[in-house]
Amino acid sequence: MEVAKINNVTRVYKIGAVETRALNGVSLTINTGEFTSLVGPSGSGKTTLLQLIGCLDQPTSGSVVINGKETTNLTRNQRADLRKGTIGFVFQFFALIPTLTAYENVEMPLLLNGKTPAERKQRVMELLEGVDLTDRAHHRPDQLSGGQQQRVAVARALATNPTMILADEPTANLDTVNGEQVMEIMKRLNEKTGTTFVFATHDPRVIKYATRVVTLQDGLIVKDSKEH
Amino acid sequence: MTNYLKMAYRNLGRHRRRSILSGLALAVGTALLMFIAAFFEGEMRSSMETTLRLDSGHIQIRDADYDPDKLSVAWEYLIENPDQAAAQIEALDQVQTATPRLIASGIVSIRDESAGVQIMGIVPGSEANDPYRNGLVAGSFLAADDREGILIGYPLAESLALNVGDQINLLVNTSDGDVDEQQFTVRGIFTTGTTAYDKGIVFLPLAKAQSFSGAENRASMIFILLKDREMADEVAAAIQGGGYQVKTWSELNELLVLINDFSNAYIFILNLIVLGVTATVIVNTLLMSVFERTREIGILTAIGMKGRQIITLFLTEASLLAFGGIAFGSLLGWALSAYFGSVGVYFGDLGISGGMLLQDRIYPYLTLNATINLIVTAFIITVLASIYPARLASRMEPVEALHGAN
Numbered sequence: 143m144e145v146a147k148i149n150n151v152t153r154v155y156k157i158g159a160v161e162t163r164a165l166n167g168v169s170l171t172i173n174t175g176e177f178t179s180l181v182g183p184s185g186s187g188k189t190t191l192l193q194l195i196g197c198l199d200q201p202t203s204g205s206v207v208i209n210g211k212e213t214t215n216l217t218r219n220q221r222a223d224l225r226k227g228t229i230g231f232v233f234q235f236f237a238l239i240p241t242l243t244a245y246e247n248v249e250m251p252l253l254l255n256g257k258t259p260a261e262r263k264q265r266v267m268e269l270l271e272g273v274d275l276t277d278r279a280h281h282r283p284d285q286l287s288g289g290q291q292q293r294v295a296v297a298r299a300l301a302t303n304p305t306m307i308l309a310d311e312p313t314a315n316l317d318t319v320n321g322e323q324v325m326e327i328m329k330r331l332n333e334k335t336g337t338t339f340v341f342a343t344h345d346p347r348v349i350k351y352a353t354r355v356v357t358l359q360d361g362l363i364v365k366d367s368k369e370h
Numbered sequence: 371m372t373n374y375l376k377m378a379y380r381n382l383g384r385h386r387r388r389s390i391l392s393g394l395a396l397a398v399g400t401a402l403l404m405f406i407a408a409f410f411e412g413e414m415r416s417s418m419e420t421t422l423r424l425d426s427g428h429i430q431i432r433d434a435d436y437d438p439d440k441l442s443v444a445w446e447y448l449i450e451n452p453d454q455a456a457a458q459i460e461a462l463d464q465v466q467t468a469t470p471r472l473i474a475s476g477i478v479s480i481r482d483e484s485a486g487v488q489i490m491g492i493v494p495g496s497e498a499n500d501p502y503r504n505g506l507v508a509g510s511f512l513a514a515d516d517r518e519g520i521l522i523g524y525p526l527a528e529s530l531a532l533n534v535g536d537q538i539n540l541l542v543n544t545s546d547g548d549v550d551e552q553q554f555t556v557r558g559i560f561t562t563g564t565t566a567y568d569k570g571i572v573f574l575p576l577a578k579a580q581s582f583s584g585a586e587n588r589a590s591m592i593f594i595l596l597k598d599r600e601m602a603d604e605v606a607a608a609i610q611g612g613g614y615q616v617k618t619w620s621e622l623n624e625l626l627v628l629i630n631d632f633s634n635a636y637i638f639i640l641n642l643i644v645l646g647v648t649a650t651v652i653v654n655t656l657l658m659s660v661f662e663r664t665r666e667i668g669i670l671t672a673i674g675m676k677g678r679q680i681i682t683l684f685l686t687e688a689s690l691l692a693f694g695g696i697a698f699g700s701l702l703g704w705a706l707s708a709y710f711g712s713v714g715v716y717f718g719d720l721g722i723s724g725g726m727l728l729q730d731r732i733y734p735y736l737t738l739n740a741t742i743n744l745i746v747t748a749f750i751i752t753v754l755a756s757i758y759p760a761r762l763a764s765r766m767e768p769v770e771a772l773h774g775a776n
Contacts, residue, residue, distance in 0.1 A: 198672055199769040218767075219676045226674020233772070237669045241380035253373055254674045298673070 144210070145306050145338050146172040146195045151204030152361075153190050164190040166361035167204070172306070172340060177332050179349050180342045182358035188342040189310055191358065195340060196229050196308045197221040209305060226254050230299030234311035236291035238283040244270065244294045245279040251301040269297040273327055289320025296327055306338040313345050325351050378686035381659065389691060392655040396695030397702060399648035400748050404703025407637050407744060408711065408734035414630050415735055418623075420564055420727040423501055426622040428602050429594040431455065431614050436590065441475040441488065443545045448472075448588035449614065456592045459609060464601045469496035470589035472579045476542040478522070478572060480530050487526070488571045489542055491579025491589070498593055502560045502573060509534035509558030512575050519557035519575070523568030525719070527559045534559060540572070545584035552582060563729045565719035637740065641747045648748075649755035652691055656684060656759035667763050668771025677764035684763050688756030689749075696748045700741065707736040 153165040165187045172178060172195070180188040193199040194206050197213050198221075206213045209228055213221065230251075231237070238247045248269050252262045270276045273293035283291050292312060299307045309328070313321035329351050332339050341348050349355060357365035382389040422428060432438075436447045449455065452470035459468040472491035477484050492499050494512040502521065503511045512521050520540065522532065532538065534556050541551045554574075562568055580586055596605060602618040610616050620627045660667070667680060714731035 193769050196672070198772070199767075222671060222674050222676045225672065231669075231672050233669070235665070237665070237672075237772075239377075239666055239669065241377060241384065250670075251673045254679070 143174045144171055145174050145176075145208070146170075146340075147207040148191070148195065149205045149207070151191075151194060151201040151206065153187075153194065153199070154202045163361050165194070165201070168358075168361070168363055169204075170356060170363060170366075172338060174305070174338055175332070175336045176338050176340070176354055177329065177352055178338075178340045178354040178356060179352035180340065180356050180358060181344055181349060182364075183344065186358040187361040188358050192308050192310055192340060192342040195306075196231060197225055226251060227302060228304050228306065230302070230304040230307040232292070232295045232299050232307065232309035232312045234314045236283065236288060236315065237295055238291055238298075240283050243280045243282050244275060244286065244290075244297075247283070247294055248298045248301055251298060255302050265301060266297075269300055270294075272300070272331065273297045287320070289316050289323055292316060292320070292324050293327060296324065296331075300331060300335075300337065303335075304337065306340065309339065309341045309343075311343055311345070312341065313343070313348055318347070321345070321347050374683055374686040375690070377683060378690050381663075381687055382690060385659075388655060388658070392651050393691050393695035393698065395651040396645075396648045396692060396748065396752065397699035399644050400696050400699025400744065401702035401706060403637075403641055403644055403744055403748075404700060404736065404741065405706045405710075405734065406640065407740040408703075408707035408736035409715070409732065410633060410637060411737055411740060412711065412733045412735040413728065414633055416729045416732055417626060417727065418630065420562070420567075420729055421623055421626060422599065422619050424562055424564065424567055425727055426619050427498070427593040428596040428599045428619045429606055429609075430617045430622060431459070431592040431594070431609065432590065432617070434613050434615050436615065438473075441473055441543075441590075443472065443474045443543070443583045443585045443588075443590070444547070445545055445585070445588060448545075448585055448590060449592065450588050452587075452589035452592055459592060459594060462605060462608065464596050464598070464605050466595045466597050467497045468592055468594045469493045469498045470576060471591050471593050472576060472583065472585055472588070473590040474542050474544075474579065474583045474585075476540055476572075478526065478530065479539045479541065480532065480536070483530055485526060485530065486570070489540070489574060489579060489583070490571055491574050491576040491583075491585075493576050498595055499573075501562050505560040505562050506558050507561055509556065511558055512573060514575050514577065516557065516575050517578055518553075518555050520554035521558045521560060521573040522556055523571060524559050524561040525565045525569035526572070527556070529569065532556055532559075540582075542583050544582075545586075550582060550584070563731065564727050565730050567727050569719075634743075638743070638747070641744060642751070645748050645751040646755075648695075649751050652688060652695075652752050653755045653759060655691070656688060656756055657762070659687070660684070660759050660763045663763075664766065664771050667766050668768050671766065671768040671771060680764040681757075681760040684760035685753060685756055688753055688760070692749050692752035695752075696745055699748075700745060703744075704736060704741075707734045710734045711736065 148170040151165055151168050155162045182188050194201055245266055248266045249262050270279050273296055275293055328339055354368045356363055433447050433449050456468045456470050459465055474489045476487055476489040478487050494514050507524055512519055536556045537553050540554050541549055544550050606616045606618045711734045714733045716731045718730050
């Protein structure tokens, strides 16, 4: 089943009079349960493609369909609604809210989805257990290591049972051990829950876990390998 | 809402010193405005009470042709047989006291010093004269049959170096347009707490003032105090007629009433100006916060927080700052008002302006109404001003917010 379908998408950024074509007519279909890596050198367009799949950005032309729903003409709030129920994010920097504890960070998407306190508590503890951080539940991000923070971010991304998790360079700021640990967790969750994962990365440690590798160069897909 | 409060509280705690300073700006503004409101209220109350008690009363009955600025005791300006009319008016339920008064112009002199004064003939036993009787600082009050005694104010006694028992010469403009002069003995020295008034007036028993000025059985006015000044129009309507002019306190003190009526608007405008300035401090704090938290806003948006929820988050922070600042400021303002309300603020002789009398010492008086108005205005202005940074945060595109952080 198609989770995301990208049809002939371009994305042009304008900075003053200068136009930069980040994506130049890209088409891609992501199916349920895939563990996909978008790879390519810096400036190849992988992060831009990931942001379009995540409805964080809108294409200059072409269309983005998520779970069968055309998203190109959605308003900012409609995109926010779509994200909160369907898509989880893990960013390169440890994107946690610094004033909230690990527990509260994971709880945030559930709050936004209107879950009851009891539902939230059960789900958060379940997720923290999944990333092996129950003992750190009430620590704030500055009291956690980089790896622990990224695991909290993974738990948060999974909170609402999204159909797809998008991760932008999730291991870039982690050492080898922590990087491996985060990838192991995500792989396990992918296999256990069937959640679709899409990574933008150039880290071989991530690429080796992928079941599909999509290579971009100069805003175009130059290779799509499912037999990695 | 609890979660917004929790996040807002913690966000404010990130830059504790900055949050405290911003809250403090609002607190100082609120405290000063509260004190100003209390001071203004105290001033208006003092002015109203002093002017009515000493000068205008609640109602005055005068001859139709009487001109208070001339202080003439020519018969055609005076009320004949005032005792009888005063007794009839005093019999009314709403009236506390009604007493005739004769007012003439004169000059007090001793040795080679002199001072122009208003000579007021009073019925010594009337409770309308309590402010002078209770304000005696030396000697005794006048007796109705005293033919040589005079009561003078403390500032006048001081400027002419007079003591109880001293003799003074008093010159009066009489009913027939001449002047007469007679020696009087200072029986007592009083103070009403209003130097401008006390230094320009002397009292004689009515009978003596009438014979001295040639007014005979006449008076300049019947001075009426009511049990409740709000009944003035009703009582005035009941005693209209007979060729007299009946003036209520609001007609006699138009300027004072006008200032009193506008005092709320004046305070409100002052509130807007000062709170507008303090609100910019809060807005500045929130703007800094928005720019510092660009990435965070991006994250929140990415995980599905909507624009209005981000607005709510920032407005909650503004509300918490406002609440803290206003609460502390109100406490400070209340303490200032309470302290000075008890010891007063000394201004000395402020003179008489537009018929308004002010006590030398003003006692700030904080009303519940002024307090609520200030608190509500301060809160609304602060939160309204915070809408701009909150909207700015809510309009950030998630990609730009996330990118801006890298």
